[in-house]
Amino acid sequence: MSLLEVDNIHSYYGQIHALKGISVEVNEGEIVTLIGSNGAGKSTILRTISGMMHPKKGMISFEGKDISKKEPHEIVTAGMVHVPEGRGIFPTLTVKENLEMGAFTVTDSRVIEERMEYGFSLFPRLKERIDQFGGTLSGGEQQMLAIARGLMMDPHLLMLDEPSMGLAPILVELIFDIIKDLNATRGTTILLVEQNALMALSIAHRGYVLQTGEITATDTAANLRNNEEVQKAYLGVS
Amino acid sequence: MIRFLKRINVYELVRPVGQMVLFSLGSAAFMSAIAISLALALDGTAVGASLMDKYNVSLYTYTMLNLPQVIIDGLTIGFVYAAIALGYTMVYGVLEFINFAHSEIFAVGAFVGVELLIALDGMGILAGASLGMAYAYLILAIILGMMAAGGLAVAVERVAYRPLRGASRLVPLISAIGVSFLLQDVIRLVESLTSGQFNRIMPTFGNFDSRIVFGKIAMGTSKLTLGISVKSIIVIGSAVLMLVGLNYLVNATRVGKAIRAVAQDRPTASLMGINVNRIISLTFLVGGLLGGAAGVLYALKFTRIDPFVGFFPGLKAFTAAVLGGIGNMTGALLGGIVLGMLETFAGSYMGVFTMGAAGSEYKDIFAFSILILVLIFRPQGLMGKHVMQKA
Numbered sequence: 001m002s003l004l005e006v007d008n009i010h011s012y013y014g015q016i017h018a019l020k021g022i023s024v025e026v027n028e029g030e031i032v033t034l035i036g037s038n039g040a041g042k043s044t045i046l047r048t049i050s051g052m053m054h055p056k057k058g059m060i061s062f063e064g065k066d067i068s069k070k071e072p073h074e075i076v077t078a079g080m081v082h083v084p085e086g087r088g089i090f091p092t093l094t095v096k097e098n099l100e101m102g103a104f105t106v107t108d109s110r111v112i113e114e115r116m117e118y119g120f121s122l123f124p125r126l127k128e129r130i131d132q133f134g135g136t137l138s139g140g141e142q143q144m145l146a147i148a149r150g151l152m153m154d155p156h157l158l159m160l161d162e163p164s165m166g167l168a169p170i171l172v173e174l175i176f177d178i179i180k181d182l183n184a185t186r187g188t189t190i191l192l193v194e195q196n197a198l199m200a201l202s203i204a205h206r207g208y209v210l211q212t213g214e215i216t217a218t219d220t221a222a223n224l225r226n227n228e229e230v231q232k233a234y235l236g237v238s
Numbered sequence: 239m240i241r242f243l244k245r246i247n248v249y250e251l252v253r254p255v256g257q258m259v260l261f262s263l264g265s266a267a268f269m270s271a272i273a274i275s276l277a278l279a280l281d282g283t284a285v286g287a288s289l290m291d292k293y294n295v296s297l298y299t300y301t302m303l304n305l306p307q308v309i310i311d312g313l314t315i316g317f318v319y320a321a322i323a324l325g326y327t328m329v330y331g332v333l334e335f336i337n338f339a340h341s342e343i344f345a346v347g348a349f350v351g352v353e354l355l356i357a358l359d360g361m362g363i364l365a366g367a368s369l370g371m372a373y374a375y376l377i378l379a380i381i382l383g384m385m386a387a388g389g390l391a392v393a394v395e396r397v398a399y400r401p402l403r404g405a406s407r408l409v410p411l412i413s414a415i416g417v418s419f420l421l422q423d424v425i426r427l428v429e430s431l432t433s434g435q436f437n438r439i440m441p442t443f444g445n446f447d448s449r450i451v452f453g454k455i456a457m458g459t460s461k462l463t464l465g466i467s468v469k470s471i472i473v474i475g476s477a478v479l480m481l482v483g484l485n486y487l488v489n490a491t492r493v494g495k496a497i498r499a500v501a502q503d504r505p506t507a508s509l510m511g512i513n514v515n516r517i518i519s520l521t522f523l524v525g526g527l528l529g530g531a532a533g534v535l536y537a538l539k540f541t542r543i544d545p546f547v548g549f550f551p552g553l554k555a556f557t558a559a560v561l562g563g564i565g566n567m568t569g570a571l572l573g574g575i576v577l578g579m580l581e582t583f584a585g586s587y588m589g590v591f592t593m594g595a596a597g598s599e600y601k602d603i604f605a606f607s608i609l610i611l612v613l614i615f616r617p618q619g620l621m622g623k624h625v626m627q628k629a
Contacts, residue, residue, distance in 0.1 A: 052508070073511045
């Protein structure tokens with residue numbers, strides 16, 4: 001049984017049919033990536049999974065339980081964390097408070113402390129900025145904070161939306177190294193949405209290619225990298 | 239126990255008190271300076287002469303004689319405005335929506351508290367009550383008013399605002415105005431069915447109407463009395479307690495952190511495991527509790543209430559919230575104090591300064607001119623519009 005099963009979901013923004021029958025499967029311990037151009041519906045899939053919007057049709061199950069009608073705050077406690085597009089840092093909460101928000105449903109202060117220390121071990125920069133407002137951090141630091149905050153729930157499944165957006169290449173590499181490391185050492189399952197398809201496919205096990213709300217291809221990451229269509233459309237190989 | 243005490247964030251208890259003292263002293267000094275310089279300037283003119291004619295006192299002396307009472311009255315009403323303004327500002331901070339029904343939430347609080355006291359008075363309980371019991375009854379009335387207003391605020395949000403979330407911003411605003419009218423008429427209906435009259439009078443009991451006199455200072459032929467009525471102490475004291483409590487809740491507790499998170503980014507807050515609807519209800523509850531208490535305190539200070547009692551204080555508290563910067567809690571405190579002070583100074587001195595041409599009935603002009611001026615020249619308010627942030 002897979003950890004996350006998205007079965008033929010349809011989502012709408014008002015009248016706009018954004019997802020037209022999407023099925024995605026993520027198995028325990030995998031890194032799965034969703035690639036595709038702007039407006040293909042990648043973020044919409046994550047938003048539908050995490051409960052920020054509800055599918056009109058179809059089913060989403062997480063660890064065998066139907067979550068398609070649950071609210072985001074209920075889904076978080078089930079062990080799935082969504083790090084949203086644009087990072088969603090609370091601008092006038094401090095770095096520490098932002099991290100504490102990530103563990104809002106955790107009541108044991110020792111656990112919170114431990115996880116925060118773990119986050120600082122991944123991103124020492126955050127510890128230097130601990131009392132600074134989230135809004136004053138650089139883009140890269142905000143992305144670090146977003147990921148560290150996501151890890152405060154110690155999720156089974158971590159969903160990342162465009163972690164490379166707007167970052168300098170060296171930071172992108174750092175972030176992707178950490179994602180890969182999280183998966184390898186802690187066994188965190190990861191669902192990654194990326195525009196930087198080359199980067200995403202370099203760390204993922206499997207991938208799905210999206211186009212205007214539909215999945216056009218799915219394969220192992222290695223095969224997708226060698227797929228001519230994918231290369232032409234997303235990898236900048238002509 | 240010690241561990242518990244250690245976890246109390248003393249700074250967040252002291253900071254708002256400091257702000258209140260600062261805002262009170264600052265606005266009192268500012269308004270006094272204006273009043274005194276006007277008095278000195280007008281003393282040599284016909285204005286001063288006419289006062290001398292009538293009461294045989296110079297305008298300067300008259301101004302000074304009244305000053306302590308004006309400042310205390312200004313502070314009293316200012317803290318009431320601040321308590322109401324916080325209800326507007328908290329809801330705005332979280333939903334970016336102005337809850338125009340808040341003035342009726344305030345009125346319902348006032349009515350519930352006053353009706354309880356009238357009922358107790360009717361049973362003859364208040365008349366024979368000892369001083370301690372008199373305070374207990376007043377506190378009971380305040381708590382009951384708070385509970386009624388808080389519960390009502392939560393219900394109004396659930397019924398009239400939540401279904402409209404996601405609609406354009408004008409829609410819940412219109413709904414709020416509708417709720418406001420509805421509640422006014424509900425109060426009228428209930429009062430006409432039960433008591434048969436709309437004007438309700440706060441019973442006189444306890445020592446609330448007596449004055450504590452600190453001393454007298456000779457001023458020419460007259461004497462300046464330094465004193466304060468017990469009522470004013472109660473109003474200011476309760477308001478200060480509530481405002482400190484609210485500040486602590488928002489800035490130093492886990493729930494407060496959630497309120498601030500929801501105010502800053504609602505979708506992301508839900509991804510943190512925060513039940514956003516519950517936090518929004520809580521915000522309305524807290525605003526309603528403050529508004530209800532302010533209602534009972536208002537009735538204590540001004541004695542008479544009617545179903546429209548919420549309208550002007552509500553509108554002025556809204557002005558205070560805008561003046562301070564709507565969405566900003568410190569701003570609501572500042573705005574309330576400044577507005578209360580300005581209005582009381584205007585109401586007390588305008589009549590004399592204009593030789594009776596424009597009396598205290600024009601004091602509202604000041605409040606609403608401020609609203610217009612702020613909206614034109616500094617729409618973000620005095621403290622800026624940083625939503626629900628730590629100061």
